Every structure is written in C-alpha cells, then in structure tokens.
Amino acid sequence: MRSYKTNEIKNIALLGSAGSGKTTLAEAMMFEGGVIDRRGEVASKNTVSDYHKIEHQYESSIYSTVLYTEFLDKKLNIIDTPGLDDFCGGVITALRASDTGIIVINAQHGVEVGTDIMYRYCSQHGKPVIFAINQLDSEKANFENTIDTLKANYGANKVITVQYPISTGEGFEAIIDVLLMKMYKFKGDNGEREILDIPKDELEKANELHNILVEAAAENDEALMELYFDKGTLNETEMRKGISAGMAQRGLFPIFCISARRNIGTKRLMEFIINVAPYPNEVKLAKTEKGEEITCDSKGPVSLFVFKTSIEDHVGEISYFKVRSGTLTEGTDLINSNTQAKERMTQLFVVAGKNRVKVSQLEAGDIGAAVKLKNTKTNNTLNAPGNDWKYEAIKYPNPKFRTAIKTVKDGEEEKLSEVLTKMHGEDPTIVVEYSKELKQVIVSGQGEHHLNILKSQMTNEYKLETEFIAPKIPYRETITKIAQATYRHKKQSGGAGQFGEVHMVIEPFFEDMPKPTVFKVNNSEIKVNVKHEDIQNLPWGGKLVFYNCIVGGVIDNRFMPAILKGIMEKMEEGPLTGSYARDIRVALYDGKMHPVDSNEISFKLAGRQAFREAFKNAGPKIMEPIYNVEVRVPSDYMGDVMSDLQTRRAVVQGMSSEKGFEVIKARVPLAEMNKYSTALSSITGGRAMYSMEYAEYSQVPSDIQEKLLKAYEEVEE
Numbered sequence: 051m052r053s054y055k056t057n058e059i060k061n062i063a064l065l066g067s068a069g070s071g072k073t074t075l076a077e078a079m080m081f082e083g084g085v086i087d088r089r090g091e092v093a094s095k096n097t098v099s100d101y102h103k104i105e106h107q108y109e110s111s112i113y114s115t116v117l118y119t120e121f122l123d124k125k126l127n128i129i130d131t132p133g134l135d136d137f138c139g140g141v142i143t144a145l146r147a148s149d150t151g152i153i154v155i156n157a158q159h160g161v162e163v164g165t166d167i168m169y170r171y172c173s174q175h176g177k178p179v180i181f182a183i184n185q186l187d188s189e190k191a192n193f194e195n196t197i198d199t200l201k202a203n204y205g206a207n208k209v210i211t212v213q214y215p216i217s218t219g220e221g222f223e224a225i226i227d228v229l230l231m232k233m234y235k236f237k238g239d240n241g242e243r244e245i246l247d248i249p250k251d252e253l254e255k256a257n258e259l260h261n262i263l264v265e266a267a268a269e270n271d272e273a274l275m276e277l278y279f280d281k282g283t284l285n286e287t288e289m290r291k292g293i294s295a296g297m298a299q300r301g302l303f304p305i306f307c308i309s310a311r312r313n314i315g316t317k318r319l320m321e322f323i324i325n326v327a328p329y330p331n332e333v334k335l336a337k338t339e340k341g342e343e344i345t346c347d348s349k350g351p352v353s354l355f356v357f358k359t360s361i362e363d364h365v366g367e368i369s370y371f372k373v374r375s376g377t378l379t380e381g382t383d384l385i386n387s388n389t390q391a392k393e394r395m396t397q398l399f400v401v402a403g404k405n406r407v408k409v410s411q412l413e414a415g416d417i418g419a420a421v422k423l424k425n426t427k428t429n430n431t432l433n434a435p436g437n438d439w440k441y442e443a444i445k446y447p448n449p450k451f452r453t454a455i456k457t458v459k460d461g462e463e464e465k466l467s468e469v470l471t472k473m474h475g476e477d478p479t480i481v482v483e484y485s486k487e488l489k490q491v492i493v494s495g496q497g498e499h500h501l502n503i504l505k506s507q508m509t510n511e512y513k514l515e516t517e518f519i520a521p522k523i524p525y526r527e528t529i530t531k532i533a534q535a536t537y538r539h540k541k542q543s544g545g546a547g548q549f550g551e552v553h554m555v556i557e558p559f560f561e562d563m564p565k566p567t568v569f570k571v572n573n574s575e576i577k578v579n580v581k582h583e584d585i586q587n588l589p590w591g592g593k594l595v596f597y598n599c600i601v602g603g604v605i606d607n608r609f610m611p612a613i614l615k616g617i618m619e620k621m622e623e624g625p626l627t628g629s630y631a632r633d634i635r636v637a638l639y640d641g642k643m644h645p646v647d648s649n650e651i652s653f654k655l656a657g658r659q660a661f662r663e664a665f666k667n668a669g670p671k672i673m674e675p676i677y678n679v680e681v682r683v684p685s686d687y688m689g690d691v692m693s694d695l696q697t698r699r700a701v702v703q704g705m706s707s708e709k710g711f712e713v714i715k716a717r718v719p720l721a722e723m724n725k726y727s728t729a730l731s732s733i734t735g736g737r738a739m740y741s742m743e744y745a746e747y748s749q750v751p752s753d754i755q756e757k758l759l760k761a762y763e764e765v766e767e
C-alpha cells in the first residue's frame with residue numbers, strides 16, 4: 051500500500067447504541083473502498099471487525115477494532131466500537147485515536163440511551179459528530195421522529211439535515227441530498243446508484259432544507275456569512291468549507307441517511323467524510339502531560355501514542371498507535387518515554403481487524419500497528435531519541451461493578467493473576483485489586499455483563515475455571531469516646547518468665563487537636579506530661595497518634611516500639627469485625643517492668659490487650675465507605691429508580707433535568723451498591739446509566755452494626 055500524507059487521511063470512530071449497525075456499516079465502507087470484495091454479516095460471524103470468538107458467540111462487538119479503507123485516493127481509518135456501555139473502554143479508546151465521531155442511529159428506535167451516551171462522550175472529547183440514520187430499510191423505521199428527537203436533544207439549529215429519504219421501509223431506495231441538490235437512487239444491494247435531478251414534488255421541501263443548510267454553513271465562518279448576505283446563497287465548495295468549520299466548532303451536526311445492510315448511502319457518506327470531515331492536522335492539538343501542545347506535522351520529530359493493545363493467536367501482543375508527529379519509517383529506533391525502554395519499530399502495519407498489511411512508513415495523523423514491542427503498553431508514548439514527550443493518558447470511567455473472583459481449582463492463583471494482567475492490558479476498564487485487607491482478589495468493570503464476558507473468556511480461551519463470590523466491604527473501625535485500660539501480661543513457666551504492664555487512655559482523634567495534659571475518664575482525672583509524640587499516617591487512611599507520657603522510668607523507652615507494635619496489630623485487625631481501625635490517639639501514662647522477666651514480647655502483648663479492652667469501652671463504631679452516585683434516567687422511570695435507591699440507604703443530594711433525562715445525585719453506602727448496574731438495567735430496560743465515585747467513610751447505622759458484629763463473632767468461633 052502506498053504511504054498517505056497527513057492531508058490524505060481521515061480518522062473516524064463508529065459509535066452508537068448496541069445493534070444500531072456500526073459493524074455492518076464498517077463492512078460496507080471497506081467494501082466500497084475495495085479492501086474486501088464481499089460484505090460479511092454479523093450474524094454469519096464473518097465480518098472483518100467482529101473477529102473475536104467471543105464476538106461471534108454474542109453476535110455483537112465487544113472490543114474496538116481498528117480498520118482502514120482507501121477511498122477517493124485518500125485513506126480512511128475507521129474504528130468500530132461496541133455499543134453496550136459495559137464495553138465503553140473501547141469507545142474511549144477510539145475517541146482518542148479518531149478525529150470525527152460517526153454516531154449511527156437505528157431509525158427503528160430513534161435516539162436511544164446509548165445514542166445519548168455516545169453524544170456525551172464526543173462532547174467530552176470535543177469531537178465533531180455526524181449522525182448516520184441507519185436501518186431506514188426496516189418497516190418500523192421512523193425518520194421524522196428520529197430527527198425531531200435529535201433536534202430537541204442537541205439543538206434545532208445545530209442538527210442539520212443533509213439528506214432525507216423519500217420513503218422508508220421495504221421501499222427505501224432513494225435519498226434526497228440537499229447539499230448537492232440531487233437524488234441518489236439505489237439498485238440492488240451492492241451500492242449501485244444513479245444520481246438524478248430532484249423530482250418536482252420534492253423540490254419545495256428540498257429547497258427549504260437546502261436553505262437551512264446554507265445558512266447553517268455560513269453561520270460558522272464570518273467571511274462566508276458576508277458572502278451569503280451578498281449572494282443570497284453559497285456554492286458547493288463554500289458550503290463544504292462552512293460545514294467543515296461548523297463541525298469543527300461542534301455547532302453543526304449533519305444528518306445522513308443509510309441502510310448499512312443493503313449498502314445504501316454508504317458511499318455518499320464516505321465522500322462527505324473525505325471531503326468535509328477534518329484532517330488530523332485540523333483538530334485540537336495533542337497535549338503532553340506537561341501541557342505542551344504538539345503539532346501534527348509530518349516534518350516534526352517522530353512521536354506516537356499507543357492507544358490500544360491486543361493479544362492475537364500466533365502473533366502475541368499488537369500495539370496500535372497513532373502517529374502524533376513526524377514520519378515513522380520501518381526499522382526506526384524509538385524511546386518509550388514512560389518506561390525509558392528502547393523499541394525498534396522493525397515492521398509497521400496498517401490493520402483491518404486481524405488482517406495486517408505491511409507498510410514502510412506512516413505519517414503524522416495516521417494509525418498503524420506494531421507487533422511484539424518489548425516494553426510498551428497502552429497509554430505509552432514513543433519518541434525519536436532526544437525527545438521526552440509523554441502524551442496525556444486516556445482516562446477511563448470509574449468501575450461500576452465489583453466482585454471477588456477465585457479459581458475453582460486450588461493452586462491456580464498464579465495463573466489467575468497472569469490472565470487478569472493480560473486481560474487488563476487488552477481492556478483497561480477491567481481493574482484488578484489484590485486486597486490484603488479483604489483477603490480477596492477483587493475485579494471491577496463497567497457492568498455485570500462485562501465481567502461475565504471476562505469470566506467466559508477465561509474459561510474458553512485460557513482454560514481457567516473461575517467463580518465470582520460476594521466481595522467483602524472494606525469497613526473501618528473507630529471509637530467515639532474516651533476510655534482507659536490497664537493490662538498486665540505475666541507468665542511464669544519454669545525458666546525465664548514474661549512480664550509487662552501498661553496503663554493507657556485512648557480517645558477519638560481529630561485533626562488539629564492540642565496535645566493532651568489531662569484526661570477526664572471514669573470520674574477521675576489523669577494528668578499527663580507528653581514526653582514523645584508519634585503520628586502514624588495509616589496506609590488505609592486516617593491516623594494513629596501515640597503519646598509516651600511515662601514518668602519516672604516505670605517502663606523503659608526501649609519497650610515503646612513493642613507496645614506500639616501491639617497496638618498496631620489491633621489497629622490492623624480491629625476488635626469489632628477484624629477491619630482496619632483509624633483515627634485514634636493513645637496516651638501511655640503508667641505501667642510496670644520486672645528487672646528480669648520484662649521483654650519486648652511481653653510489652654507487645656500487654657499493649658495489644660490494653661488497647662483492645664480500651665477500644666471496646668470507647669463507644670466503638672463501624673464505618674463504611676460511602677460513594678457519590680449519579681444516575682441519569684428517562685423521566686418515566688424516575689419513580690421506580692428513586693424507590694429502589696431508597697431501599698439502598700441512599701441519601702439523595704439533588705435532582706435536575708437535562709435533555710429529556712432526570713439526573714439524580716445521591717450518596718450511597720458501597721455495601722448497598724452490589725449489582726446495582728444489573729438492577730438499574732432491569733428497572734429501566736437498559737435505558738439509564740450511572741457512575742459512582744468514592745466519597746468518604748461514615749458510621750454504619752446501629753442495626754447494621756449489630757448484624758456485622760454478630761457475623762464476625764460467628765466467624766471467630
């Protein structure tokens with residue numbers, strides 16, 4: 051394949067709700083460009099894009115797939131993405147590498163939750179959007195309704211009709227194009243078309259829409275606006291320029307009509323993309339972590355950003371990258387600025403699914419792949435030697451679903467960890483945590499379906515049987531009032547004995563508390579004089595402050611670390627439920643030593659037991675993690691979603707309406723969010739979405755504390 055220049059390349063992402071027809075459209079585009087000579091079908095498991103076994107099994111895309119085609123002597127890089135929000139990692143990845151989002155809509159359903167999610171991702175990433183109204187050949191297609199909702203949601207003066215169908219359903223065969231003021235008429239299923247004059251009875255409507263389009267095109271460019279006022283119209287080239295500017299500013303979202311399955315309208319959509327969508331050097335500049343803006347210039351120093359990694363049978367790891375600057379040639383040595391490793395770019399490829407075509411060079415703006423890089427992962431930057439740019443890492447959404455996982459057979463823990471590392475590499479939205487605290491391996495993802503797919507891939511592709519178990523909650527323990535305890539550890543057994551006695555006061559810790567001078571506890575006063583203060587920032591959050599207030603050397607200083615160690619042991623395994631304790635201060639003010647029998651073990655045990663007793667009398671409380679949860683739900687389901695939240699001990703913080711959705715913000719204990727994504731989906735028929743983020747620890751209500759205490763006692767027994 052020949053090498054393409056920066057201004058001969060267009061990068062698009064196909065986005066849209068599940069089943070809208072993205073993969074089918076990608077297939078038609080590659081057919082039009084001649085990359086394939088027969089169009090596959092998702093249901094026949096023979097599309098270029100859905101090539102993974104798991105995609106065949108579900109007949110739907112799970113991963114984002116990099117594809118390309120050559121068209122009108124330009125190169126069109128296409129990234130086909132999965133529609134289900136469980137796999138949004140693929141969408142985020144695609145948005146990083148592409149310059150324009152093509153949002154595919156199933157005209158049978160109109161604007162779906164998935165459509166809105168994709169629109170919002172494009173907004174967040176500042177990408178121009180084209181709406182492709184698909185499946186216009188199906189009987190239930192409703193074009194007008196779809197347009198009305200698009201206009202209502204995204205702006206009546208921004209969503210602009212470039213094409214409309216003369217009729218939909220079985221008879222869908224003609225499209226009026228109000229940019230070219232022509233009619234496209236299709237024959238057969240291979241995209242064959244005739245370009246005709248607009249029939250008389252459509253002229254009035256077409257003219258009206260043409261004028262709206264001209265005005266919208268002029269609106270985003272001052273010079274064009276003047277021209278438009280002078281002439282009262284714009285020619286085709288001027289319109290393209292205006293539409294392009296409008297798209298770049300996200301002030302204009304053009305509408306196209308297609309049937310991906312029957313290959314109607316695909317070619318015209320591709321022509322528009324090639325002629326009007328931005329080139330890689332016409333969009334926002336790529337930024338490095340330090341905030342430097344890098345120009346997409348093929349003459350600059352070579353730098354590339356790895357946006358995706360996959361593992362393929364018989365090949366191993368493939369790194370997909372976008373050349374951000376310079377011209378990358380085969381055999382070049384680059385430096386990974388994240389790992390400092392040297393990488394030789396022995397072979398360069400352009401890819402269409404699992405098919406790779408070798409190329410000798412790739413210019414700034416192009417997308418390519420390399421195999422078996424030694425030390426390079428997703429999100430890394432490779433630079434020409436001497437340069438240390440690091441492009442901003444892709445930020446994935448927080449996990450929405452967590453579960454603990456274990457292998458069915460014992461002894462396969464290491465394999466589990468290897469497989470999980472690989473799967474996280476391919477899909478960074480799978481997050482793995484080896485929790486020492488919970489003694490569980492916790493995997494989190496974007497939904498229950500997401501993790502079920504993970505599990506099924508482990509079984510089928512890695513021959514590893516696993517099971518999901520309920521994840522434990524990382525509770526914390528603390529105290530609410532002051533308490534005192536004395537403990538004497540004494541043991542005499544033949545030879546050397548053990549002896550250590552400590553007296554301590556413990557109380558809740560707050561930031562900026564003054565050092566203690568006197569404690570009022572059990573109707574008496576204990577005066578203290580702090581000799582030494584030790585502030586421990588606990589690895590699990592919160593603090594332990596330890597005061598040595600010993601007078602007259604009743605306990606040697608050399609035993610202090612042992613006493614503190616004893617206390618820390620109990621902090622690590624709290625007396626109530628075995629969870630971590632936090633935010634406590636301890637004053638050691640008295641005790642006893644034995645000249646022969648005292649040793650570190652004795653004082654460690656004494657410290658531990660005294661702390662444990664004091665803790666139990668100090669109004670101990672269990673604390674639980676609280677999350678900020680935001681739910682977006684169509685108004686009809688608001689009531690049901692609210693009642694469900696109420697059963698989850700949610701505290702609603704606010705409600706607002708946004709573009710046909712209600713947004714609920716609430717604080718919910720993590721313990722109540724188990725399987726929330728599944729529940730929400732079943733309440734709303736998959737029409738809602740939510741996100742959650744850790745907020746703080748807060749005390750659990752007393753009835754729940756009782757239950758937790760009881761459960762712990764049972765385990766301990």
Ligand SMILES: Nc1nc2c(ncn2[C@@H]2O[C@H](COP(=O)(O)OP(=O)(O)OP(=O)(O)O)[C@@H](O)[C@H]2O)c(=O)[nH]1
Pocket residue numbers: 066067068069070071072073074075091092093109110111112131132133134184185186187188308309310311312
């Ligand atoms: N009638 C009709 N069916 C279509 C059209 N486009 C796609 N389909 C069918 O709709 C189903 C889903 O199509 P896909 O291409 O897999 O949709 P997708 O958007 O890639 O779906 P996900 O990958 O699951 O998000 C398939 O059975 C297609 O054959 C179309 O234009 N008309």
Ligand SMILES: [Mg+2]
Pocket residue numbers: 072073074100110111130131132133
């Ligand atoms: Mg698909």
